[in-house]
Amino acid sequence: MRVAMASVPRETGRANEDFVGVLPTAAVLLDGAGMSGTESVCAHGVAWYASRLGGELLGLLALDPDQELPALLGEAIGRVADAHRGTCDIADPSSPSATVAILRLRAGRADHLVLGDSVLVLDRVGAAPLVIADRREVVAAQRYRSVLDGVAGDRDAYQRALMHYRRTYRNQPGGFWVAKDDPRAAAEALAGSLPVADLAGAALFSNGASRIVDRFGLADWPEVLAVLAGGGPAEIIRRVRQAERGGAPGEGRPRPVAPDDATIAYCTHLAEGRDAG
Incomplete structure (x- = not known):
């Protein structure tokens, strides 16, 4: 599997609260979230939570490749909760959380999971893209x-x-449902599997990047996949930033839209992944 990635914070010099990481047969993307008061209940913060959970997921995907994705995510959520429950009020509504998207290649199948408002798009051969959006x-x-x-x-x-x-x-x-302090949330994820042979590729988006379609309406998903194939993830994020500066179309007059961390992982050559076939 080949993966092209881009991740840009909402503002220069500000911590990126998204996470993206890959293995030879898997890609993981998280979009961390917090709110006013997060710092008072969690000593670590949103970026730490997303990175720590992403790292746990990558480790579990590598060490236990046959575990079902919801169970694997539940175990990772539990591990991160245990890592900071002694110092932080992890049950408080202000404590950090994250949305999750996972793609895994295993035994000729492409397993996928989405929890929260990250988006996963499967580029199907001879058919319209399958969009997994919660x-x-x-x-x-x-x-x-x-x-x-x-x-x-x-x-x-x-x-x-x-x-x-x-x-x-x-x-x-x-x-x-999102990843936070309760492993049971993982059982509510949208999960499924398709034959790798049916896919030309796949793309994972944080909601700061998927807004090119679901907020700004600048393209549909087939068009986004075409741009990814030609210009890569950075080109999609460039267009999102341009739209944020000029305002969403169709609103009567242009007005700026607050930027968000934007992250994309674009996966191709899926059949070349280890154990994929």
């Missing part, structure tokens, strides 16, 4: 949007409402 957080946020909008002018009230939202919906039945 929309549960979008649905939950829409249900709660009127509450947050109602207190948008009061910073303290907004933070209290946001904390209530996370307690009510994050890693709760009927809400959405």
